[in-house]
Amino acid sequence: MIELLIDKLLLILFIFSILNIIRNIWFVLETYKRKSKFQITQKSLILLGISISYFFTILFSGFLK
16 A cells, blocks of 8 residues: 555656656757757756656666566
8 A cells, every 4th residue: 555655656756857857958948949048046957957867767777666
């Protein structure tokens, strides 16, 4: 029972990390199209780094063994 709950929470976290990565890619493309400089706050940069590392961890270790 508790394992099912943890698995669902990890799945939600994985989906949120994918959405965060897509959001930042979208912002980079928008600023590139407007020919302006992409600026990111330190908090967003840390969250993006955690999202990318979690994405690759799940990708390489397997999803919900």
